[in-house]
Amino acid sequence: MTSxxxxxxxxxxxxxxxxxxxxxxxxxQAYVAAMPGWKSDAGRRIDxxxxxxxxxxxxxxxxxxxxxxxxxxGWFVSYHVFTRYIKVTFLNGRxxxxxxxxxxxxxxxxxxxVYEGELDEKQMVRWIRQAAALPGWRGF
Numbered sequence: 001m002t003s004x005x006x007x008x009x010x011x012x013x014x015x016x017x018x019x020x021x022x023x024x025x026x027x028x029q030a031y032v033a034a035m036p037g038w039k040s041d042a043g044r045r046i047d048x049x050x051x052x053x054x055x056x057x058x059x060x061x062x063x064x065x066x067x068x069x070x071x072x073x074g075w076f077v078s079y080h081v082f083t084r085y086i087k088v089t090f091l092n093g094r095x096x097x098x099x100x101x102x103x104x105x106x107x108x109x110x111x112x113x114v115y116e117g118e119l120d121e122k123q124m125v126r127w128i129r130q131a132a133a134l135p136g137w138r139g140f
Contacts, residue, residue: 011036014082015037015039015082015083016082017031023060027059028060030061038116039086042086043081043086046086049124049125053125053132058071065079069137074136074137077091082113086113087111088113089111090127091137092108092131094107094108094110095134112127
């Protein structure tokens with residue numbers, strides 16, 4: 001029996017894994033496994049926090065980032081790898097309490113940058129539960 005070697009995903013700028021657009025848990029797990037260094041463990045923890053807090057969560061990879069949503073409601077959170085941190089974006093984060101600290105051009109999205117050893121799991125779960133209860137983003 002010949003075993004097929006699976007190519008490791010290419011890491012883009014900042015170490016973000018290049019994963020093809022796809023729906024389901026498998027592409028998200030491929031993304032998490034390809035996250036470099038400490039970020040892979042943090043990505044696994046973030047994925048576990050989301051799936052534990054929102055058991056019926058829908059997963060996908062779009063734009064080289066995992067997205068999580070509720071069927072029929074849209075997407076509520078995604079994350080992306082940068083050189084020194086993981087950016088966790090709540091797509092309707094402006095409505096969360098407390099509001100996550102990061103903001104930009106999108107009037108509704110807010111994010112938190114997670115640095116090595118700084119994942120506040122309790123706060124992350126509070127935001128995840130709040131975000132999952134809101135109407136999500138339906139951009140794709």
